[in-house]
Amino acid sequence: MNTNSLSSRDHLHIWHPFTPQVGADSNIAILKGKGSLLFDEEGQAYIDAISSWWVNLHGHCNAFIADKLKQQLGDLEHVLFSGYTHEPAILLAEKLKALLPAMDKVFFSDDGSTAVEVALKMALQYWHNKGETRTKVIAFENAYHGDTFGSMSVGARNIFSRAFEPLLFDVIRIPVPVKGKEEESVNALRKALDGNTAAFIFEPLVQGAAGMIMYDCTALDQLLEMCKLNNVPAIADEVMTGFGRTGKMFATDYCNTKPDIICLSKGITGGFMPLGVTMCSARMYEPYLTSDRTKTFFHGHSYTANPLACAAGVASLEWFEIGNVWSEIHRISEQLAQAKSALSTHPNVADVRLTGTILAIEIKSYEATGYLNSVGESVAHYFHKRGIIMRPLGNVVYVLPPYCTTEHELSIVLDAIAEFLNGQ
Numbered sequence: 160m161n162t163n164s165l166s167s168r169d170h171l172h173i174w175h176p177f178t179p180q181v182g183a184d185s186n187i188a189i190l191k192g193k194g195s196l197l198f199d200e201e202g203q204a205y206i207d208a209i210s211s212w213w214v215n216l217h218g219h220c221n222a223f224i225a226d227k228l229k230q231q232l233g234d235l236e237h238v239l240f241s242g243y244t245h246e247p248a249i250l251l252a253e254k255l256k257a258l259l260p261a262m263d264k265v266f267f268s269d270d271g272s273t274a275v276e277v278a279l280k281m282a283l284q285y286w287h288n289k290g291e292t293r294t295k296v297i298a299f300e301n302a303y304h305g306d307t308f309g310s311m312s313v314g315a316r317n318i319f320s321r322a323f324e325p326l327l328f329d330v331i332r333i334p335v336p337v338k339g340k341e342e343e344s345v346n347a348l349r350k351a352l353d354g355n356t357a358a359f360i361f362e363p364l365v366q367g368a369a370g371m372i373m374y375d376c377t378a379l380d381q382l383l384e385m386c387k388l389n390n391v392p393a394i395a396d397e398v399m400t401g402f403g404r405t406g407k408m409f410a411t412d413y414c415n416t417k418p419d420i421i422c423l424s425k426g427i428t429g430g431f432m433p434l435g436v437t438m439c440s441a442r443m444y445e446p447y448l449t450s451d452r453t454k455t456f457f458h459g460h461s462y463t464a465n466p467l468a469c470a471a472g473v474a475s476l477e478w479f480e481i482g483n484v485w486s487e488i489h490r491i492s493e494q495l496a497q498a499k500s501a502l503s504t505h506p507n508v509a510d511v512r513l514t515g516t517i518l519a520i521e522i523k524s525y526e527a528t529g530y531l532n533s534v535g536e537s538v539a540h541y542f543h544k545r546g547i548i549m550r551p552l553g554n555v556v557y558v559l560p561p562y563c564t565t566e567h568e569l570s571i572v573l574d575a576i577a578e579f580l581n582g583q
């Protein structure tokens with residue numbers, strides 16, 4: 160290997176996330192992005208079939224967003240967000256509120272984990288400010304909500320959190336209402352809800368990191384309705400599902416009953432800048448509406464509501480209005496639906512799942528389904544060699560492409576999946 164390559168220099172200095180420090184392949188240095196393609200330092204092109212960890216919406220270096228960001232760079236790069244404000248944050252809040260009319264206030268942070276952390280603290284302090292101490296949080300089995308301590312606590316206990324388990328707070332787990340388990344899930348929530356329940360947190364319709372586990376909005380509506388009846392705040396973690404992934408702008412748009420808090424990140428800036436947002440209903444905000452300083456929400460990050468990130472967020476939402484985004488989303492959903500029916504009878508496929516623009520294929524394996532299933536590594540290599548970026552969740556291969564991905568590019572990815580399965 161060229162010792163002066165970016166990959167080699169990277170290896171000397173950088174510790175990458177979710178990466179074993181011995182035995183892992185070297186990290187591939189990407190020099191350029193254009194549309195659904197990424198180009199490495201040797202000029203090799205890759206189709207980004209998973210939107211760079213689910214963040215990219217409209218393609219890499221989308222010219223419209225890039226131009227808006229350049230304009231913002233000339234105006235204001237950052238300002239503290241306590242006592243000061245700026246137009247990109249206000250514009251983004253106005254746009255998000257127009258899309259989520261059940262929400263009243265927009266609280267900014269940095270990423271998905273902090274959006275969840277804020278949501279949990281907001282719900283817990285909601286009770287505190289009302290003079291009640293409530294400590295019970297209800298969450299789904301298999302959940303993943305991020306890597307900070309609060310978000311890890313509400314996530315499943317597994318390899319991701321094992322080292323920290325003694326320090327994580329306990330939560331009550333209920334089954335995910337996948338087909339056949341709806342009643343069990345609803346009954347479990349009914350049993351769990353009591354006068355000590357502070358909140359129920361869930362990933363709506365798709366549990367991403369758990370292996371793209373999908374469920375229906377009918378059962379979710381029942382769960383949300385039950386929370387409402389019991390006056391328990393429901394927190395929708397739309398960090399992955401937000402911004403069109405499920406075929407609607409938000410997964411909870413499929414529901415009749417709305418959550419009280421919504422966490423957003425990833426696609427919020429079109430994949431250009433890190434940003435987290437936690438939105439809450441007027442009811443959640445009400446106990447904070449006081450001059451009593453002990454009831455202030457004492458949470459904030461130095462880069463809260465960074466103007467560049469907010470400007471990218473505004474531009475991405477404008478692109479939804481002026482680009483061809485919804486027809487792209489429908490085209491991709493249809494192409495994936497066809498692939499789903501073709502793959503569902505494949506002898507090496509245990510299950511195929513589809514919600515909007517997310518297709519997941521669970522490959523049959525003699526090992527247990529899960530993140531450490533060794534099929535994952537061979538899949539990643541196979542696709543890498545074919546110029547496709549895939550990062551399977553163990554034996555679950557999934558496609559979650561940027562919306563600008565062409566029919567031809569998506570066919571290349573789907574054909575490669577079929578070839579891989581045929582060779583299994």
Ligand SMILES: Cc1ncc(COP(=O)(O)O)c(C=O)c1O
Binds near residue numbers: 271273303
């Ligand atoms: C549903 C969900 N919530 C929270 C997170 C954490 O987001 P971040 O990685 O930006 O901290 C993720 C990340 O994959 C996620 O899928």
